[in-house]
Amino acid sequence: MRFVIIGAGRVGLRTARVLQEEGHDVVLVERNQGRVERARRGGFSVIEGDGSREQVLESAGIDRADALGALTSDLNVNFAACLIGKHHGCRTVMRIDEDYREDIYRRYAEQVDEIVYPERLGAIGAKNAMLGGDIRAIADIAQNLQLVELTVTANSPTQGYTISEVQLPANARLLAIAKRGESIGLPDPDLSLEVGDRLVVLADFDVLEDVRQIVVGPEDAILSASE
Amino acid sequence: MVTVYVMIKANTGEADRLRREIEELDGVDRAYIVAGDVDIVVRARLESTADVKDLVADGMHAISGVADTSTYIAMG
Incomplete structure (x- = not known):
């Protein structure tokens, strides 16, 4: 072209x-x-x-x-x-x-x-780098809405539960999931979550931290686990 | 009679609300949403230059979302 x-x-x-x-x-x-x-x-x-x-x-x-x-x-x-x-x-x-x-x-x-708006794209990249590997912003859909990919860790409270049992905040939706090392697909409600699984969630900025706590696990636990 | 043009820089995406609230101010004839480094251009017709302060400083700057204004008084 x-x-x-x-x-x-x-x-x-x-x-x-x-x-x-x-x-x-x-x-x-x-x-x-x-x-x-x-x-x-x-x-x-x-x-x-x-x-x-x-x-x-x-x-x-x-x-x-x-x-x-x-x-x-x-x-x-x-x-x-x-x-x-x-x-x-x-x-x-x-x-x-x-x-x-x-x-x-x-x-x-x-x-x-x-x-x-190049600054927004730059900010997503910078934020991803600062947050580390467990949460990755894919796109800002709107000013308050973000598409993120989260990885289930050993400290995740959802680990071992099935997708239908996972309760995300009201302003968040699970859109897709990938089992560890597999490609991403639509969520099967009976699938159980294990370490290394990746979840793609559409969430309001206000509940992003809650989603992170639920899927990735509490931040202090991550820190102590990596020490 | 004085004709003034006011260029408004906003800090909100609610251009419709801004335009509506600006058009309600006394003396404002028309407000346009424009492309470029300002967001709204206003034309107002006032009794005297003393009314300019009332319109711009008291009226426009009291509206939430108005970040900055530049005022031009028509001479000819």
């Missing part, structure tokens, strides 16, 4: 790299000369110019592109680029700078197909 990406900063360049490595055609648009040169040295095709101008996007091949990623840190440039991209029949992805704006753009910006 063909993609046009506005902005060759950290977000734009990294996205371009991933797409290019997967065999897609990518053209970057960047107005800062230093960044243009850096991206060219990195093997990317770059148009130097303002990505909020139609002429510039046309020279980047917007007419033939499947999607446009407006990934600069400037919201005005990003939105203008999406307007132009939509006009040329592209799927449009816009980077936003603050999370409260996600709802506003989803609701009102018809020219924007998808919103990305």
Whole structure:
């Protein structure tokens, strides 16, 4: 597929790299000369110019592109680029700078197909690393709703119980389970939980810690077990 | 008569509520939810420049979700 990406900063360049490595055609648009040169040295095709101008996007091949990623840190440039991209029949992805704006753009910006907030994704990664191996955030579904994968430990109070016996908080649902070393599937209510089993749960942020206590076990117990 | 434009930066995703509460303020003619580095642009028609403070400092800043405002008074 063909993609046009506005902005060759950290977000734009990294996205371009991933797409290019997967065999897609990518053209970057960047107005800062230093960044243009850096991206060219990195093997990317770059148009130097303002990505909020139609002429510039046309020279980047917007007419033939499947999607446009407006990934600069400037919201005005990003939105203008999406307007132009939509006009040329592209799927449009816009980077936003603050999370409260996600709802506003989803609701009102018809020219924007998808919103990305890179800081949120970065925070999920950082949180996973800090929490350690027993709980892993898969995605933020909404501001208050998170999809997490938890691993049953030796300290887990649910160990030995069947899935139908496990009581999760009201704002949490068990979606899938994988027995130790096996691939993930829909939960069978008669399956019993053993150390190393992985559970995928959709939970409200408010009950995330409760879910962790139930599935993984109390934190102090984990610490003393690892000492 | 004074015409003023106020650019509002929010800190909430509840743009509909903000717009509704802003449009209820005395003198506000129209409020638009906009794309870009501000979230709402308001046009107001006031009796005098003294009313600007009442509208912006007392009215808009009292609304929960209004983070920052910039006011422009039309000259011509």
